[in-house]
Amino acid sequence: MHLKTFVLAALAFACGSPIYTQAQSMHLSDFSVYLGGNTSGDYGTLQDFQLLAPNSNLLQNDFTGYNNSSGYNSWNSSARISFMLGFDFKKKDDDVSKLSPQLRIGLTYTNGVSLYSNYWNEDRFAYDTLTSSRTGNQTFVDSVNYDSYDMNYHSDNIVLDVSLIFRTNPAARWSFYGGVGVMGGMAINANTIIYHYNNSYIENQNDDQYFERQYSDSSLDEMETVRNDNSFLVSGYIPMGVDFRLGKKRELWKRTHLFFELRPSLNVNNIPEVGTFTQGSVHHGFGIRIT
Template sequence: MRTVSLLLALALLTSLRLNAQHPVDTSGRKLVRDVFVSAGGLVEGGGWVTRGEVLGGAPGSTMLQGGLPDHTFEHGPAVLGGGLLHASIGLTLKENRAKGSSMKLRTGLGMAWVGGASSSFERTERFPYDTLTSSGSGGTLYADSVSRSTYDIRHTHQRIGLDIDLLFVKDFPGHWMLYGGAGVSVGTTLGGITRVEHRTSRYIETLDNGRDQGVYVTEDESVRTSGVFFTNIHVPLGVGFRFARRNPFWRSLVLTWETRAGITIGGEPTNTPGPRPGISFLLGMRVDLAR
């Protein structure tokens, strides 16, 4: 038994000595290989909104009580736009350094500040104010008293979501790299506010279509909306420029430009219906931890 123990101890010491003389290079086996930080913007478009969808986006509004049946609804497409911040890490699933190709799983958080195009309700009334007789032609001219009421409604909110992307990366021998893949984002809205602005004006319309003796009043109201879950399916496509090939610090930094075309479902009050196609643009930095 002692002989076996001595042999095992000798074998272990020999193995440690050999490993010390020939250390194993594990730098290529790091799982977390990249850190991504970027900022940009997004644009989304939906269908044409209806009166009920716009009013439903301001629940509990005192200014919109009754639904404004005497006002004409100026509808338009549900267009959204805003700023975007994104931070993530890249996990290397597969790599072929000889060919400069790799497959990565990128996961992180995205934050967006989004605002939609405003919708309007309008009403204009005219009343005879004065009657004038032209000294030249003898014709009768009328001056009207005009009363106008306009409601502008606009919704803003923040989004926070978890992003998961499967990326296929190609590093070229020089400074450039390309990548693309598919991804999904899931999250919720935060801090949603629907702002209602009511403008009323009363004035005399002069004969040359000008205004005289006008009275103008503006009042506004802000209505908070609840958080709404959303899902975004997108296709990321990007290009990167590595700052250097030899310097250890600069070769780890890659300037990236990425576009994401996709479809978003949810994440809005009822005034933005249905799936919304959109695109986002991101300018950022990739830190290659393996370089």
């Protein structure tokens, strides 16, 4: 989905809502900054990364017999920051105790891992058996070689962020809100990073199941970085939050709010080299709002 298409869809989203009939009363009501994180499921396959990095020397290795742990480690976190303008539809003489609709429009920046995968293999060989002359306890000594490949597809995302929310009494010290939102934009500075780790060590295990590892100097660390094309992404989410007004008397504190917001989201990312991915995520963070 192109950004132009998303913008038109966002405008239709706002204009098609029932409250658009009150557009003559819409006015700028607040400015907010939202800082937080994004936890998403971003499982990628070996084939995905071979498409993202077709000339990689590391990915030409034979992965037969390797374990894939992406199913356990594919939830990753990334940072995000949003700058939002809020537009109220209520007139000044409306009853503020009712649910208050608000249109929020702004820009959001996120960065982090969009796809992740890990392949590893452990070769273990019996090296020696030590028997205590005093107690007769045995200690088994193994020679172990651990080989691991970490694969990450990373990007910086800049998106237009539009949401329609409904607040409980905004004049109260505490208020709650929920609604629906969409985001769309571009993923830039995309790159694929592949890490290769290889370590050999001696592991001792006695009858009491005590392990001791002695690492050798035969370790290997390699990294490859591949630049990828920019891509488009779109996301739908459900904003849910709690808002706290800092003061009751002083004008500055009456206009200043702190809030926490949670956004369960469904994201669609069109990566040119691979195709379209649909992922779930949870955005969460704190913000400050000036009314």
